[in-house]
Every structure is written in C-alpha cells, then in structure tokens.
Amino acid sequence: MKSLKLIGAFILILAMGGPSCQKFNLNTDDLDIKLDMNIVKTVLIVQFRDANTSSLIGANDNSRINVSIIGDDSQWVVNNSGFHLSDTHSAGGYLTFGLDPYKAKPSEADPVRLTLLAELSGYVSTSVPVVITGEGQQYISVFMINQVSPPAGVTISANKNAGNSSDGKVSQNFKVATTNKSLEVTVPVGISIRDATGNPLQGKLDLTFVQADPTKLGAGRSFPGGHKVEATSESGSKDKGSFAPAGFFKIDIADEYGKHGASFSEGTLEIKAKIDPSVINPETGQPVKTGDKVGLWNLEEKTGQWNFVKNIFVGQDPLELKADLSSGSFISGGGSWFNFGWLLQNCTALLQFSFSSPNGLIGVTQQAEFDIEVISQSGSWEYSGHINIFGTLPVVIGSFAPGNHVITFYYNGDRQLTNSPWLAPNLVTRNFCLYSDGEIIPLVQNTAILGHDITFNAEIFCTDRNAALTVPSGTLLHFREKGTTEWITVTTNGSQVILPGLILNKTYEVQVLNDASWTPVPPYEYTLGQPDDPANPYVRNLSFSIDCGG
Amino acid sequence: MKKVISLTLILGLLVLPWNHLCGQDSDSVPQAKHYSPLGLWGLGLKATTDGFGVELVKGFGQRLNIRIGYSTLAIPFSQEIPLDGFSARADAKFKFGGANLLIDFYAVKNVIHITGGVLQNAMKHSVTITPTSDYQFGDILVPAADLGSLEATVTPEYKFSPYVALGFGNTLSRQHRVSFNFELGALYHGAPQVNLSGTNMLGPMASPNNAQVLMTAIGQYKWYPMISMQLSFRII
Numbered sequence: 001m002k003s004l005k006l007i008g009a010f011i012l013i014l015a016m017g018g019p020s021c022q023k024f025n026l027n028t029d030d031l032d033i034k035l036d037m038n039i040v041k042t043v044l045i046v047q048f049r050d051a052n053t054s055s056l057i058g059a060n061d062n063s064r065i066n067v068s069i070i071g072d073d074s075q076w077v078v079n080n081s082g083f084h085l086s087d088t089h090s091a092g093g094y095l096t097f098g099l100d101p102y103k104a105k106p107s108e109a110d111p112v113r114l115t116l117l118a119e120l121s122g123y124v125s126t127s128v129p130v131v132i133t134g135e136g137q138q139y140i141s142v143f144m145i146n147q148v149s150p151p152a153g154v155t156i157s158a159n160k161n162a163g164n165s166s167d168g169k170v171s172q173n174f175k176v177a178t179t180n181k182s183l184e185v186t187v188p189v190g191i192s193i194r195d196a197t198g199n200p201l202q203g204k205l206d207l208t209f210v211q212a213d214p215t216k217l218g219a220g221r222s223f224p225g226g227h228k229v230e231a232t233s234e235s236g237s238k239d240k241g242s243f244a245p246a247g248f249f250k251i252d253i254a255d256e257y258g259k260h261g262a263s264f265s266e267g268t269l270e271i272k273a274k275i276d277p278s279v280i281n282p283e284t285g286q287p288v289k290t291g292d293k294v295g296l297w298n299l300e301e302k303t304g305q306w307n308f309v310k311n312i313f314v315g316q317d318p319l320e321l322k323a324d325l326s327s328g329s330f331i332s333g334g335g336s337w338f339n340f341g342w343l344l345q346n347c348t349a350l351l352q353f354s355f356s357s358p359n360g361l362i363g364v365t366q367q368a369e370f371d372i373e374v375i376s377q378s379g380s381w382e383y384s385g386h387i388n389i390f391g392t393l394p395v396v397i398g399s400f401a402p403g404n405h406v407i408t409f410y411y412n413g414d415r416q417l418t419n420s421p422w423l424a425p426n427l428v429t430r431n432f433c434l435y436s437d438g439e440i441i442p443l444v445q446n447t448a449i450l451g452h453d454i455t456f457n458a459e460i461f462c463t464d465r466n467a468a469l470t471v472p473s474g475t476l477l478h479f480r481e482k483g484t485t486e487w488i489t490v491t492t493n494g495s496q497v498i499l500p501g502l503i504l505n506k507t508y509e510v511q512v513l514n515d516a517s518w519t520p521v522p523p524y525e526y527t528l529g530q531p532d533d534p535a536n537p538y539v540r541n542l543s544f545s546i547d548c549g550g
Numbered sequence: 551m552k553k554v555i556s557l558t559l560i561l562g563l564l565v566l567p568w569n570h571l572c573g574q575d576s577d578s579v580p581q582a583k584h585y586s587p588l589g590l591w592g593l594g595l596k597a598t599t600d601g602f603g604v605e606l607v608k609g610f611g612q613r614l615n616i617r618i619g620y621s622t623l624a625i626p627f628s629q630e631i632p633l634d635g636f637s638a639r640a641d642a643k644f645k646f647g648g649a650n651l652l653i654d655f656y657a658v659k660n661v662i663h664i665t666g667g668v669l670q671n672a673m674k675h676s677v678t679i680t681p682t683s684d685y686q687f688g689d690i691l692v693p694a695a696d697l698g699s700l701e702a703t704v705t706p707e708y709k710f711s712p713y714v715a716l717g718f719g720n721t722l723s724r725q726h727r728v729s730f731n732f733e734l735g736a737l738y739h740g741a742p743q744v745n746l747s748g749t750n751m752l753g754p755m756a757s758p759n760n761a762q763v764l765m766t767a768i769g770q771y772k773w774y775p776m777i778s779m780q781l782s783f784r785i786i
Contacts, residue, residue: 026767034754036698039687082688100690459754470754 034459034468038495040078040098041135042106043474045386045491047371048093048118051143051221052151056093057120059487064089064516065144068117069097071303076104077114079515080475081549088516094476094489096513099132106132111230115301118142124156124210124250127337129225129304137474137491139386141371143221145210151218155182155211162207165255168192168200169266176207183211183249184272191267193253201255211249215276220381223248224299224337227382228399231297231306231343242401243306244282244376245341246275246294247321252336269325273340277319280378282342282401290314296323299337306339346399347433349374351407353389354440355422365453365498365538366391368422368443369491371410377403388491389443402433420446421453421500451503454528455539458497460512462548469548470495476513481506482525497542502528512546519546585611585724592722592729594782596621599775600669600737601647607722607782615654615663615722622647622672636683636697648672652713654721665715671739673774676703679752698750702764706774707740713776721782733778741769 048057048065057063068087069077076099079085085097099112106112112132119125124145132138145154155178163174170191177184185207193201212219227242251271253261281288288294296309312321321340355366367390374383374397382405387395397407407428411420422443430439458471471477471492478487479499490497502508509523524544531537590609596602596619603621610616623646631638652667681697715735723729744764748756 026764030759030763032755032757032759034757036751036753037687039690039692039751078688078690082690084689102690102693468754 032468033466034470036495037469038472039082039101040472040474041101042099042104042112042132043137043472044097044130044132044140045137045474045476046090046095046097046116046140046142047386048090048095048142048144049221049384051145051154052149052218054143054221057123057144058090058093060485063120064091065095065118065120065123067095067119069114070117070301071114073104073112074114076100076112079549080472081515091513091516091518092478092487094513095516096474096476098474101135106134108133113304115304116140116142117301118144120144122147124150124222126222126250127224127299127301129229129299129301129306131230131304137388140225141384141386143384145222151216151221153213153216153219154222155180156208157183157211158206158208160206161204163187163205165193165201165203165205168194168202170205174205174207176209178209178211182213182274183209185209185251186270186272187253188267188270191264191269193261193264195259196262199259201253201259201261203256206254206256208252208254209249211247211273213276214245214247214380215278215378217375217379217381221384223339223381225304226384226398227376227401228346229306229343230304232308233343234295234308234311238305239343240346240399241343242346242382242399243297243339243341244280244344244401245339245380246279246281246288247273248337248339248341249273250337264325271321271323271325271338273321273323275314275319275321275340278378279380282344282403288314288319290316290319294321294340295342296321297339297341297343299339301336306343309338312340344401347402347431349397349400349405349430349432350394350435351387351397351428351430352392352394352440353424353443354392355443356445365455365500367453367498368420368424368500369411370420370424372397373408373410374400375406375408376401377405388493392440400432402431404429404431421449422446449501451501451506452538453498453500454502455496455498456542457539458492458495458542460548461543461545463545464547464549468543471497471512477510478513478518479508479510479526482509504528504530510542510544514546515549520544585609589786590722590724590784591786592782592784594619594721594731594780596778596780598733598778599646600673600778603647605650605721605780605782609722609724612660612724613656615656615720617650617652617654617667617721619652620647620649630682631679636681636685636694638679638681638683640677640679642677643675645672645674645676650713654717656720660720660724661718663717663720665713665717665733665735667713669711669713669737671706671709671711671737673739674703674705676701678702681752685751692751696750698748698752700746700748700752700755703745703747704742704768705745707743707772708738711737711739711774713737715776715778717778721780722784723782727784729782729784731778731780731782733776733780735776735778736773737776738773740772741765742771744768 066089077085078098078100104112114130116128128142157178159176162176164171173189175186212222214220230240233239279288281292292314294312296312297306298309312323369388371386376382409424423446424443459468461468473493475492478489480487507527511518511523592607594605601621601623603619605617605619608616625644627642629640631640649670652665654663654665656663678701680699681694684694685692715733717733719731720729721731744761746756746761
C-alpha cells in the first residue's frame with residue numbers, strides 16, 4: 001500500500017511537470033517585423049503652385065517640375081530611402097526630402113542653406129533659397145510663373161538675338177525692355193559675360209527677364225523664397241529680416257550654345273525699373289516718392305542669401321530706379337533675382353487657435369492643417385506656407401516685419417474650405433510685433449461636412465525589404481473618396497495621420513509620397529467599417545504595401 | 551506489472567542512498583516519542599532549480615515539518631547575434647527564487663515525504679537585444695547607439711505559486727543534527743507572461759501582437775520543474 005502511494009505521488013509529479021516539456025511552438029511568421037524609420041529628423045515639404053491661380057502644378061495632370069537642390073549643404077539632402085538626392089522632380093505638385101541627421105543638424109547658430117532650382121516647360125524657372133534653422137518639418141511654397149498666363153503684375157520679356165558676343169565681349173550696345181517699359185536693361189559694348197565655369201558667352205545672346213510688381217498679389221507670390229531672409233547688409237554684416245520690396249526682377253542672359261551668364265566685367269550694366277506709386281516706403285510710412293532711398297539686392301542662389309549691391313534713389317516722375325552695375329557675379333543657372341527694397345527687422349509670428357464644436361459633435365480631432373498666405377499691410381504678398389495645428393498649442397509661422405499682416409487660411413488642397421473639418425476665419429489681421437500669443441484665433445467646426453476625423457496608426461510594408469515600417473513624421477499621404485478626383489493631402493506626425501471627414505462604409509483611395517512618386521498605383525483602397533475597438537472608434541490602423549526603393 | 555516493478559526498483563534505488571547518507575534508521579525512530587511544541591527547530595541550506603537559499607524548519611511530531619525559506623539565483627548570459635544588415639548582442643538574465651512556505655508530510659516513516667506549499671515566485675527572465683554595429687539606411691549611417699533596443703521579459707502568471715513535491719530524506723532529522731533532503735516537484739506559475747519594450751528603430755517590434763505570439767508559444771509551460779537538495783541542521 002505504501003509503495004502504491006509512493007508510485008502514485010511520483011506519477012502525479014510527472015503529470016504536473018509533463019506539460020512543461022512540450023515542444024516550443026513559436027511560428028515566426030506570426031511575428032511583426034516592423035521598424036521605426038523616424039531616422040530623418042528634418043523634413044522639407046515643398047508645394048509647387050501656379051503664381052496666378054495658386055493651384056498645385058501637376059495636381060490634375062502629369063506635370064513634373066524638375067528640381068535641382070544646390071548649395072554647400074545640399075550634399076546632406078536625402079530622399080525617403082536615405083539616399084543622397086540632388087536632382088529630382090515633383091509629383092502632383094509636391095516634393096519631400098530630408099537631411100542626413102548625422103551630417104546636418106540645423107540650428108539658429110548654424111543653419112542649413114539650400115537653394116531649390118525649379119524648372120518646368122511653360123513656366124519661368126525659379127530659384128528658392130531655403131534656410132533651415134532647426135529640426136522638424138518645414139513647409140515651403142514655390143510659386144511659378146506660367147509664361148502663357150502670368151499673374152497680374154508680372155511682365156515677361158524674352159528677347160531672342162538681343163545682342164552678340166565675340167571673343168568673349170559684347171560686340172555692340174543693346175537695350176531690351178518689357179513692353180510697358182517697366183524694366184529696361186542696357187548692355188554696353190565691350191562688357192565680358194561669362195558662365196559659372198568662367199567660359200565667355202559667345203555668339204547670339206538671348207536676354208530674358210521677368211519683372212514683378214509686388215503690389216499685385218499674384219506677382220508678389222513670385223518673390224523667391226518669401227520675404228523672410230538672411231542678407232548681407234550694406235555694412236557687410238549678415239542680418240536677418242524681412243524685405244519690403246519695391247520691385248523685383250530676374251535677368252537671364254544666354255548664348256546660342258546654351259551657356260548662361262553668371263558674372264560680368266569690363267563694363268557697366270544699366271538697369272532701369274519703374275515703381276508702382278502705391279508702394280509704401282516703410283522708412284517713411286508714406287507712398288514712395290522721388291528721392292527716397294532704396295537698396296538693390298541680389299540673390300546668391302547657392303547660399304540662398306541676399307546680398308546688398310548698392311543704394312539707389314528714386315528718380316523723377318514716373319518713379320524710376322536706375323542702377324549701374326559696374327561688375328559682379330549675379331547670375332546662376334537659369335537667371336538671377338534682383339530686388340529693390342528695404343530690409344526690416346522681424347517679429348516672431350505666433351498664432352494660437354481654439355477649436356469650438358457648436359453641436360458638441362464627437363469624432364472630430366482637435367488638429368488641423370492649413371495652408372496660409374500672409375499679405376502685408378500694403379497688400380503685397382509676403383509668405384505662403386503650411387501650418388499644423390495641435391489643440392491650443394501655439395503655432396510659429398515665421399517672422400515678419402512690423403505692421404499689420406493679413407493672414408488667409410486655406411484647407412489643404414481646397415482653397416474654398418468646403419472640405420475642411422474646421423473653418424478658420426477666412427482673414428485674420430495681426431501685427432505680430434504687438435501680440436505674442438494672447439490673441440486666440442477660433443476654429444469653428446464645419447457642420448456642413450459629414451463624417452469623422454479618423455486617426456490612423458500608419459505603417460507601410462516595404463515589399464523590397466520584406467519588412468513593415470512605421471511611417472516617419474513629415475510623410476505626405478493623400479486620399480480621396482473613390483470615384484472623386486480631388487485629393488486631400490495630409491502630413492503624418494509620429495507615424496499617425498488624421499484623415500478628416502471619413503464616412504462609414506465609404507471607400508477611399510490612399511497613396512503615400514515616396515521618392516517623388518505617389519504610390520501605390522493603383523491606390524490602396526480603404527473602406528471605413530465598424531471599429532475593431534469600440535472603445536476607440538476613431539482610431540484605426542492603416543497598412544499597405546509599396547516598393548520603398550531601398 | 552513489469553513497469554510497476556521497474557519503477558519500484560528505481561524508487562528503491564533513490565531511497566536507499568538517502569537513507570544511508572542521512573544515517574537514519576527508520577526502524578529506530580521512536581514511534582511514541584513526544585516532542586515539545588517549542589522544540590524541533592532547524593536551519594537548512596538548499597540548492598534548487600529555483601536558486602540557492604536558506605530555510606527555517608520547524609518539526610511537529612514525527613511526520614510533519616514546516617519550512618519557511620528564501621532562495622535566489624541570477625544567471626547572466628550574453629550572445630552575439632548576426633542579423634540582416636547589422637549585428638546585435640543579446641543580454642539575457644535568468645532570475646529565479648522567492649520566498650516559500652512548505653509543509654512536509656512523511657507518509658513513509660521519516661524518509662519519504664510529500665511536500666506542498668506556496669512560493670512567492672520572483673522568477674523573471676529577460677533578454678535585451680542591442681545592436682552592436684551601425685546600420686546603413688541608404689546613404690545615412692545610423693550609429694548603433696541610436697538604433698535602440700528590444701527587451702523581452704517573462705514573468706509568471708501568478709506571483710504566488712502552489713508547489714508540490716516528493717521528497718527523499720529529511721528536512722529535519724529527529725535523531726541527528728544533520729540531515730539531507732532531495733525533492734522532485736513542480737510549481738504551478740500559470741501561463742508565462744511576456745512583456746516587450748523597445749526603443750528607437752526597434753521600438754515597433756515590441757508590439758502587443760508580438761508579445762501575444764510569444765505568449766502563445768510558451769503558454770503551455772505552466773509548471774516549473776523543481777529539483778531540490780537541502781542540508782539541514784537541527785538546532786533544538
């Protein structure tokens with residue numbers, strides 16, 4: 001009996017311990033192999049818009065703007081896959097790129113400087129200086145001038161065979177002017193014009209220039225890079241500030257072999273420009289008049305920096321500025337921008353918002369993205385950009401000169417705000433030097449829009465890497481209801497993205513901007529069904545596969 | 551029948567050495583002897599699959615001992631792991647032990663006993679995977695230090711685990727100052743719980759799904775086998 005007890009107890013122990021000897025049955029295919037690819041800390045999101053219509057170039061066709069990224073710091077520019085990027089193109093009017101976080105750490109003390117050269121057939125090529133003073137997302141709007149339908153206030157003058165150059169020197173005087181004589185350039189005999197590599201221009205010379213009247217909105221948008229600048233002042237110091245331009249123009253001299261002038265010597269280039277009498281001289285606060293002093297500035301495209309050239313005094317009626325340039329380096333690639341204007345000290349532009357939901361509706365996130373446009377007191381364009389609003393956190397827009405500024409809000413891709421879940425006041429007037437963050441701008445829920453804001457945890461499965469990646473901050477996604485044509489573009493933040501106004505059981509098409517292409521093609525289709533987690537009905541997962549190009 | 555005989559022989563072999571080593575003659579245990587309620591105290595040193603430890607043993611009569619003890623063991627272990635694109639190091643730490651409250655019942659005189667009780671289960675096993683080489687992301691070289699780490703921790707489902715064992719020898723000899731005990735048993739800790747945490751690039755690997763997959767893979771290991779050897783010294 002005792003033996004039986006003993007055996008029974010032993011068997012009991014084996015029975016209990018036995019399961020612990022079972023085979024380890026891990027199926028590795030069930031494991032998520034997912035990496036957080038928030039490696040790039042500085043992301044630039046560039047919109048290319050038509051200066052006249054303000055619409056995205058290529059949003060409705062396959063137009064792709066060729067973009068060269070130049071400047072000493074351009075060596076640190078990378079695409080979504082981490083590969084160095086210098087020449088690329090836009091997709092649907094957008095371009096995104098980043099900086100190698102281990103080679104370029106932008107700061108106020110050591111900013112990263114780039115220049116974007118944008119070219120598209122039918123548009124005036126333009127250059128935009130970019131100064132990055134900190135990590136994060138930076139939005140840039142590049143307005144391009146359609147040569148066929150330029151905005152009001154922009155005059156384009158293309159002068160074929162305007163002059164001739166032999167033995168590296170202009171063989172006879174020639175003068176070219178816009179049809180309304182608003183800009184006139186005289187090139188004297190004997191002047192030597194050379195390209196960026198030092199080779200003289202030879203043969204027939206074409207002279208193209210674009211003149212813009214900053215008091216006209218569409219023309220003002222063509223001001224390269226916005227009015228907030230860094231400039232080498234008259235004293236030689238590097239100053240930060242904002243331009244109040246009286247006029248600006250671009251000159252491009254090219255020979256019959258395609259070489260573009262980059263510097264000139266042994267002669268004096270004469271430039272005459274007329275000023276719109278409604279331009280306000282910020283130094284007097286009065287409309288500009290004869291005798292007023294205005295600076296002439298030239299954009300150094302490689303560094304994105306404006307350089308003081310000389311002071312000019314406004315001439316007799318009609319108000320005219322006349323500049324004699326004795327020698328210098330002024331042209332880069334497809335032309336060089338000059339600016340007659342005043343450099344003013346900046347104030348930080350800070351806005352604070354409040355979200356109000358009149359009907360107490362749920363499912364609308366207190367987060368919104370808007371394009372904004374800032375117009376100066378005198379009605380001239382100053383800045384176009386993009387802001388991301390998170391609750392009541394203050395949003396830094398940038399820096400602007402003292403005085404009233406009128407801010408216009410546009411919902412992403414929708415200038416009429418019909419799709420916007422939140423309606424900002426269409427116009428906000430603000431003098432940034434008088435307000436810090438005390439004035440709160442209300443955002444009122446758009447009750448006309450149906451659906452809910454859905455927050456997605458977004459991930460992409462890279463078919464080329466056989467791994468899933470969280471979508472890095474600053475990645476652009478666009479979506480539309482299936483069967484419609486207009487895309488709404490949104491930006492990811494910390495691998496989350498909010499798609500506003502989604503309606504239950506409707507199917508949406510989604511694409512991500514990856515390496516200058518919207519992918520996948522055809523778009524990923526997502527149908528908003530019942531929530532997986534009833535406790536969080538407005539949080540979903542979004543995952544689709546693309547070739548990440550890695 | 552053959553199996554029963556074989557098993558009996560094995561058990562017999564197991565029993566004999568302990569009987570001998572302990573120097574206990576089961577026939578010599580006075581059956582009728584009464585012990586003072588304040589007597590029969592001992593201290594034990596033990597080596598178990600749940601760590602090394604000490605025990606305070608109190609005997610009651612001929613057939614009952616109560617043990618309160620504590621054991622601990624930490625085993626560190628490192629291993630280089632070659633991964634796709636970079637290498638990593640796995641630093642594992644296996645931690646065993648905890649407090650115990652056990653009752654020994656001597657079913658077969660003073661040699662073989664059944665033990666039951668509860669263990670405060672401080673078992674915690676962890677492995678931390680840390681990349682040791684830089685990672686090439688396009689033209690960006692991400693330093694190993696920035697890649698983050700992934701830590702997996704396995705803990706018992708129940709912090710207090712029932713324990714049952716079959717023992718040979720004695721945890722507190724009534725006849726000798728020194729006694730030896732050997733136990734085979736198991737503690738029930740329930741389905742092991744997996745907790746994942748990760749940082750930086752490896753952060754998403756610590757997903758709830760991955761934790762669940764791992765828990766499913768090891769969910770059947772609800773019992774932990776215990777082998778214990780103990781040397782006890784009777785104080786009074």
